[in-house]
Amino acid sequence: MNHPSDTHPQHQLQVCDLVKSYGKVPALKGIDLHVDAGEFVALLGPNGAGKSTLFQLLSGLFVADSGRIRIDGRDLRDDPIGALAKLGIVFQQSTLDLDLSVRRNLLFHCDMHGMQGSRARIDSALQAMGLADNTRSAARALSGGNRRKVELIRALLHEPAILLMDEATVGLDPASRSELVRDVRALCKEQRLAVLWATHLVEEVEQADRVYILDKGTMLAHGTPAEILTQTASDSLLDAFLQLTGQTRHSGEGAA
Numbered sequence: 001m002n003h004p005s006d007t008h009p010q011h012q013l014q015v016c017d018l019v020k021s022y023g024k025v026p027a028l029k030g031i032d033l034h035v036d037a038g039e040f041v042a043l044l045g046p047n048g049a050g051k052s053t054l055f056q057l058l059s060g061l062f063v064a065d066s067g068r069i070r071i072d073g074r075d076l077r078d079d080p081i082g083a084l085a086k087l088g089i090v091f092q093q094s095t096l097d098l099d100l101s102v103r104r105n106l107l108f109h110c111d112m113h114g115m116q117g118s119r120a121r122i123d124s125a126l127q128a129m130g131l132a133d134n135t136r137s138a139a140r141a142l143s144g145g146n147r148r149k150v151e152l153i154r155a156l157l158h159e160p161a162i163l164l165m166d167e168a169t170v171g172l173d174p175a176s177r178s179e180l181v182r183d184v185r186a187l188c189k190e191q192r193l194a195v196l197w198a199t200h201l202v203e204e205v206e207q208a209d210r211v212y213i214l215d216k217g218t219m220l221a222h223g224t225p226a227e228i229l230t231q232t233a234s235d236s237l238l239d240a241f242l243q244l245t246g247q248t249r250h251s252g253e254g255a256a
């Protein structure tokens with residue numbers, strides 16, 4: 001018998017009916033999602049929606065209660081090493097060693113993953129991101145935006161097909177935030193990366209190719225931004241998001 005996930009072998013990332021609870025607390029109640037090569041897909045949801053839980057399942061840190069995850073055509077349960085080799089992740093919490101230099105942080109990652117020829121690759125990636133002058137700086141000395149760029153470079157060193165970004169812009173000023181979105185969008189299009197960008201900020205998803213709206217473990221809507229406006233009869237994604245998640249605009253925010 002064919003499983004639904006077998007009918008779309010072209011999806012870089014495919015999640016089918018994924019369920020996860022923490023004890024009695026349900027975090028994901030059977031969600032479906034896919035991302036294709038070259039697509040920038042947003043996962044939009046308020047705090048507690050289940051975004052980080054999904055990323056922890058995708059990265060193999062936790063195991064789902066039920067459902068399936070396919071990464072570049074490989075089932076995460078059947079072939080975890082093959083599947084995870086295709087995945088790059090920037091987690092919500094920074095995982096840089098702040099006392100090490102930028103280059104050491106990246107070399108450490110390469111050593112851990114047995115990557116050859118890493119120094120040249122690291123230096124050219126730093127150059128491409130405009131960080132060539134920071135190679136020998138301690139990670140601690142970098143701005144929040146540049147630290148995130150180093151984490152982005154690290155996530156891409158093994159040339160994954162899929163990039164997961166979990167609330168990567170939290171704590172960044174607006175200029176650094178939009179720069180990071182722009183950098184990741186450019187990588188997505190130039191290298192045909194499949195990108196899943198989790199955020200609670202509506203303004204970050206307006207340019208996404210498609211958007212999934214997650215709340216309390218349930219996928220409330222998905223489609224292109226234009227399709228979501230039509231589905232919800234809304235004028236803006238913010239209105240659609242507030243309507244779907246049962247929130248209201250604060251007074252003074254100009255509700256129509």
Ligand SMILES: Nc1ncnc2c1ncn2[C@@H]1O[C@H](COP(=O)(O)OP(=O)(O)O)[C@@H](O)[C@H]1O
Pocket residue numbers: 022025026027045046047048049050051052053054
């Ligand atoms: N380690 C954990 N133990 C128990 N409950 C958790 C744990 N991690 C998350 N949760 C709960 O699961 C739900 C989803 O959380 P999370 O995936 O962190 O959402 P988001 O990343 O969208 O903010 C929330 O109700 C949260 O309290």
Ligand SMILES: [Mg+2]
Pocket residue numbers: 051052053092167
């Ligand atoms: Mg989170």
